[in-house]
């Protein structure tokens with residue numbers, strides 16, 4: 001089911017008396033394609049949960065509409081939208097068995113939707129098998145691990161065969177190993193069911209790894225939407241560039257002069273037809289090439305061996321952060337007897353941003 005957000009806005013009155021309204025979702029106007037897994041990504045407080053709550057009907061928009069396919073669902077109550085919702089804190093009923101927890105949404109169906117006991121049992125079994133907890137149906141939630149409890153919550157969201165599945169930071173309460181495993185499970189379940197899924201997280205790696213498409217937002221405003229690799233390779237602004245990637249992009253204070261990117265008096269990269277002006281120069285960690293004649297001279301801090309790659313930690317007076325992190329192949333040896341290290345850069349790993357607006361400045365063929 002395709003989901004269309006049509007100039008969707010949500011304003012909350014300020015929590016303090018004299019403050020201005022909070023615009024949690026500001027004129028969202030985009031389409032979520034049918035059958036895909038979408039990662040809704042942004043820092044805490046940027047409006048991710050509000051967006052989900054608008055889609056599932058727990059909140060009413062201040063402006064705009066929501067469409068599921070050709071249906072305008074803006075004024076439909078949550079139970080008539082056909083959405084399944086999973087929250088961070090599983091929210092299972094502790095006194096009910098897993099079977100009863102999963103069955104719960106089916107027991108409230110009325111009229112023509114009402115199911116027989118056998119039909120309910122069959123639906124529960126199908127959902128439980130999908131999330132691989134069919135052997136645990138007689139347990140209570142307290143007798144299960146966090147990962148298993150979250151699977152129960154997912155089964156409960158799927159049992160009504162929703163048109164849209166909404167997951168709000170579903171992995172946040174799990175430890176690192178379970179997080180990894182459960183996110184792969186979510187990706188598998190999504191592919192098996194083909195249900196349009198919106199997955200909210202503040203963790204860029206999580207969103208990048210399983211999403212068909214990511215939606216990056218900040219302060220209620222859409223920043224960029226696209227395939228994870230495309231957004232990483234081609235960020236629309238400095239915020240997006242900094243938000244995606246570990247280690248993060250290295251940002252230098254620089255300027256463009258006579259077709260060259262300058263960092264201090266170092267001529268870093270020829271960019272051709274770009275207006276002379278101050279810029280932020282973003283260089284991805286994998287964009288540095290060790291080269292003793294390279295134009296960028298950095299103060300060498302330390303070298304961290306990581307097996308396949310080597311991480312070079314360095315400093316530069318024009319860097320906007322503490323330290324530079326360059327990732328180079330392990331076979332390229334750094335001369336640690338010196339206290340400086342020189343790099344040249346890979347052009348497609350360098351992004352320029354306007355110093356004021358922080359919008360991307362394109363050069364070359366992009």
Ligand code: ADP
Nearest residue numbers: 012013022024043044045046047048049050051
């Ligand atoms: P996220 O899920 O990305 O962390 P939220 O959607 O929860 O962000 O919140 C977005 C913004 O809206 C925040 O500034 C938050 O304080 C505000 N907000 C959320 N819910 C309410 C509410 N019920 N009343 C007032 N402000 C709210």
Ligand code: MG
Nearest residue numbers: 045048049050
């Ligand atoms: Mg939230």
